[in-house]
Amino acid sequence: MIKAFLVDDEEHALTILELFLQRTGEVEVVGRSSNGFDAIRQLRTLNPDVLFLDIEMPEMNGVELAEIVRNDNSDVQIVFVTAYDQYAVAAFEQAAIDYILKPLEADRLSKTIARIQKESVKYEAVIQQTSSTDDEARPSKLNIRLFGRYFAGIDGGPGMKWRTSKEKELLAYLALQDGNRAHRDLIIENLWPDESYHKAKIYLHTCVSLLRKHMKQLGLDSILKYENARYFLVSDRVEIDAQNYKKRLNSLKKQGNTVLEEIEQTLMIYEGPLLQDEDYVWAEQETELCDKSAAQWRYSLTEAYLKLQDYDKAVAMAELTIGYSPYEEEAYRLLMKGYHHLGRNDQVLSVYRRLSNKLEELRIKPSETTIKLYEEICS
Template sequence: MIRAFLADDEEHALNILKLLLLRTGEVEVVGTASNGFDAIERLRALRPDVAFLDIEMPGMNGVELAELILSEHLDIQIVFVTAYDQYAISAFEQEAVDYLLKPLEKDRLAKTVQRLKREAAKQRPSPAPGDNPVLRVRLMGDIAAEGAGQERIKWRTGKEKELFAFLALRGKERIHRDVLLNALWPEENYRKAKGYLHTCVSFLRKDLRRLGFEGILKYEDEKYYLEPGAIETDYERWLDAIRAIKQDPAGDRVEEMERVLSLYQGTLFKDEDYPWAEDEVRHLEQAAGELRTELAKQYERRREYGKMIEAAQRQLAHSPYDEEACRLLMRGYYAEGKHDEVFRVYRQMLARLEELEIEPSEKTKRLFADIRMAKPGALSE
């Protein structure tokens, strides 16, 4: 016998559905509610096999209620009951085992019951005792997420990938639904954007489940987030390493800096244009630039001028107008006796700055003048 819970704010519709389900002889109605808030409390206590949810309910509608059921991993199948046409249903059916159109039809309901029985018969794989897998996420460069078996999510749509990237970047932060709507679908009307979001959430939950991470995408108080401790991103690891280096700015941290820079696999969300991530992209590039510059200075203190030159060149490749990197490169070439290279680097910087219609700083001019005069202090900062 299938244990069912019904939620609908129309008492007449609720009674008709209850009667039709009982007449199948295969369904026991264990509870009802007229709104989503009462429904979620009773669902937590009753734990039925299936919840029949009307989409249009005041306060918390059926789709939002389904989000809570899935987020809390209540292991309850969902059937939407709606008066929407086929176009509207397509935005919601991803979350459900089935849907029923009002007015209800006996034969259609019988098919839904059979589908519920088939779904219930499927065995869900259980994690091994003691398993606590972590989803490994790459945000620097291409976006990727893989489980313990190195199987990766194959993104169904670009928006599914963008939704995941947004949540993974924000870490433990709980993101309000409307913030996601404004970030991912800024030009769409509110109702249509909500439908797109629910579809993407459904896709993402299914793909995470396939990798063995069911239930890590949470929804509470109209906010989405990924379960803390369930994912590990290269972005957060990199920022942690940067923070550790900054705690001891005066020490010789060359090897640690080299290791951290080797982890830098490119800009955040390479080849993607996410306006909502512009601040994080800029912050990451700035942190990487500061690290390359500091590494060049550390090489200079060690008098490893070849490595100093390489580090300064890498920074200029990322930031062609960086005068500090230019000065480091000039000092490195000067220390190796490559005066022609010093002049070349200075002329290149003059040309670049001229494009911006600005003059080089007095510090850069003074360094070049000191090198030309071969003054002993030319290598000092």
Template sequence: MIRALLVDDEEHALNILRILLERTGDVEIVGEATNGFDALEKLKRLRPDVVFSDIEMPGMNGVELAERIGAGNIDVQVVFVTAYDRYAISAFEKDAVDYLLKPLEMDRLVKTVQRVKKEVQKSAGRDEIAASAEELEVRSSVERPPQLNVCFLGGVSVHNSRKMRMKWRTGKERELFSFLAFRKGERVHRDVIVEALWPEEHYQKSKVYLHTCVSFLRKDLRQLGFDGALLYESEKYHLKDDLFETDYEVFKRRAQKLKAVSFGRSVEALESALDLYQGTLFKDEDYSWAEEDALKLEQVAGELRMELAAQYEERRDYLKMTDVIFKHLAVSPYDEEAYRLLMRAQFASGRHEEVFRIYHVLLERFGELGIEPSEMTVELYNEIRRKERP
């Protein structure tokens, strides 16, 4: 049996919900409340497994109640009982256990109860594992603070030290984590998050969507061993500062260090920095809030690649020079200087036909923009043609 607390400001709605839940045979009603403040008081005392809460209530609505519960890191599920648009909710997350639609349907209610039971059982299993892990940690003489490995370059990837990957329930859950992790150290107001992730949605619906993502994210972080990692205070969310370090942070810090050195940047230092740059920031994700940062970071990476290519040329390592320029052109196909470097590399390697092909690729690219190559590029091409003649 799962223990449930029911919250609704309408007595008739409470009665219907209580009767239907009791009919499932799997729910024990441990308490009822008619407002959010009363619910919080009873929650502390009754310790239910799940709270069934209406959304629209005076004083403190259901979403705010859920936020307070989450802020207190209370291990209890919240199921919204709402008359919100069926199709909007379905489109957001068809598998969500967090919604029951009014008027209540018995079949849907039974499915929700079964899902809640599964989550309660999972939570109990995780608690046993966590207790065992804590006991082992106490016995260990070596302190190993848990760390979450977060990658944003080339796509979003998150895993713990045991290589367990975060399995996102929705794309918006992944975006919420990315948004907060990218702003590491900041306390981000709920309204700022809503505006960034759901700019076209009605504000009240967006708040419900945000809470659902927060609920999913807390559960998934807990499953990886990071309970209490997502914090809420004064309508602001943030991830614990010591929880993780992103590859974005590491690359940016390394690039800034190289930029501070006015001369003598070694090939090895440049290679090491670029090894961290596995692709564009949030590749394949449509995060409009990160577009400017992604462009700036790609510009930094491009400058490092071009400098590395020039140093390879000094070493006459034309194979590596060619490889790094091709990588650069894959993301910056209109960089004229890169085409010049590539032509020089191919000519020095004796691949004269490639020089002509590259030049014509440049002409096609620039033709798309309605511009002509610079005199410097044309002169280089003509010079190579003259050298190539017997």
């Protein structure tokens, strides 16, 4: 028997829904409420399998209530009830969250019950599989890599399967908050700037539901949280390369740029531009900052190698810098110095020509500093 809790601000609507559910013979209504705040109070002691939530309610609507409840009980299933909100219907359908339209129809409600039962069977199978797995073999963290090719999943294992592009973008946005909590309105402003606020809230909820579902499929639960209208990832349940990179940079700055091994280890985290294959407008500034910081540390490392007369490493680091920043003259100058110290002036000429050809694309010529260095080396 499915245990259900009903929430609707219209008393007669609650009564009709409860009557329809009882007639199916498959559902036990364990509680009902006319507002979200009272529902939260009751749900502290109840453990329903499914919530039937009216979307349009004063003070706290069904979408907001679902977020709060799911934060504490990610297993509860949600069925939204709506009288006219067609765009919400489309959103929930994409998110694999069921819905029913008012006025209620017995046949449609029967399909909803069948869907709930099917999802319950799937969930029980996941629980049994998880229980049979050794604790040591269970994943403990969600790995999120934002440098280079974007990846989220189990390190060395499966990645998350995206249902929509926006859920993928939402996870990247939350991962770049450095442990801070992102307000719902700010997320909406960045991810759905052209949508109405009400509609965007529906889409945000859809993406959150999808993310939680996909995380659970990986054996990772309760990572994405919602409190006081803010979303965040539980810090000790995620491993984020961009976050680790920034922490290491702050540590390096305090140490005064002298620990070469730590600089090398920090730069190893930077596997390419931030979210290089994605087109997220809100990430552009962060991408630029990360690119500049990585370039500066590569310059510092190359210069340190030159001073230590470790010219092979200097050449390798300068080439790497050019690979990321093909128009930066300083990288070419360092590369020319490295090859010169190795006695390979033929490569100095080659590097100078590479730079000249690159700058020609921008219709400019090498700077006087670069020309002077080249002439001094080749004289």
